[in-house]
Amino acid sequence: MHKLLFGMTLALLMACTASTLKAQDTVYPTAIFAFQERGADVKGLGSQVADLLFASLVVDPNMYLVDREDMQKILQEQELSVSGLVNPSEAVQVGQLTGAKLILTGSVIQAGDKLVLVAKIIGTETSRVAGASIKGQVDQDIDELAESLAEEIVKEINKNSENLVPKVVPQSERIAALKEKIGKAKLPVVSVSIDERHIGQATIDPAAETEMTLYLQELGFEVVDAKDGAKNSADINIVGEGFSEFTARAGNLAPVKARVEIKAIDPKTGKIIAIDRQTSVVVDINEQIAGKSALQAASATIAERMIPKLVKPADGKKGKKK
Known part of the structure; x- marks a missing residue:
């Protein structure tokens, strides 16, 4: 219990610290994909432009770029292009x-002797698109064109970030939306056990587990301690693991990437009721706070998607139709 209370206290402190960051310190993690090639004399330029953009943008302290090798490995594992x-x-x-x-x-x-570089900036949570372009000659130095395009991209992100990236929804509103979705469904007794670690540092408290527990309790679930033998009395065991890892400092800020994977299991049958995973990146002036915040954010996102799958309304069907 002391561990859980300490975790909730630290989570509140992290939220307060994050809110003190200035607006201009907002950094949006960005993934760069190879560009498409259209024309007889542009073969190979698509990947080259992507590499040059990465080189130009990675030194910008207001940009955080997802490592391209890590991204390629993750996407290939999921059979995504x-x-x-x-x-x-x-x-x-x-x-x-x-x-x-x-x-x-x-x-x-x-287009004839002209060369046009067109960039699309896509919000992963909104699917909204902004654009930037630069025109030059086919025989012009591609490095020069890519550098000019990078400048235009930064301008577009600064101008359109509020449209591309959704506003952060307060936790109270997220929980209220979940209450509406769940309705008057019968709530099962649950236990929560999510192991986590921050690569390179000792783990102080379970941020992902604390966040999931907080959501469940705020929604009215009875949560029993998985580590005190009460796990056997639960209708559903929520188990998982998470890790956070410092990537590369962006100016005076410390970007940290966290990944959380969670399963909800029926202990009587061993059936997996729900399974989910989420990667989050948080940028803060303190590496440890960024790591905890990233784990907390990933767990909260999973909680929003998973919790409605754990309840049974009066008609016996999972979830509530809207």
Whole structure:
């Protein structure tokens, strides 16, 4: 109990610390995909432009770029394309798997002796699109064009970020929305056990477990301690693991990536009722707070998607139809 109370206290402190960051310190994790190639003399330029954009943007302290090798490995495991053909549903998946809030892709277009670089900036949570472009000559230095395009991309992100990335919804509103979705359904007794670690540092408290427990209790669920033998009295055991990892400092800020994977299991049958995973990236001035905040954010997102699947209304069907 002391551990849980300490965790909730630290979660509140993290939220307060995050709110003190200035608006201009907002950094949106961005994933860069290869550009499409359109024209006889632009073969190979699509991936080259993506590499050059990465090199130009990675040094900007107000940009945080998802590591391209890590992204390629994750997407290939999920059989998603790393090309520039990203549809809205894939954009959502890329966001969940990599923590990216924005996707940067586009086209290299040859029109006679002209060369046009067109960038699409896609919000992974909104599917909204902003654009930037630059025109040059086919024989012009591609480095120069890519650098100019990078400048235009930064301008567009600064101008359209509020449209591309949804506003942060307060926890109270998220819980209220879940209460509406669940309605008067009968709530099962649950236990929660989510192991976690911050790579390179000792784990102080279970941020992901604390966040999931907080959501459940606020919604009226009875939560029993999984570590005190009460787990056997639960109707559903929520188990999982999470890790957080410092990536690379962006100016005076510390971006940390966290991944959380959670399953809800019927202990009587062993049946998996629900399973989900989420990657989140949080940028803060303190690495440990960023790590805890990232785990907390990932767990909260999973809680929103998973909890409605755990309840049975009076008609015996899972969830509540809207």
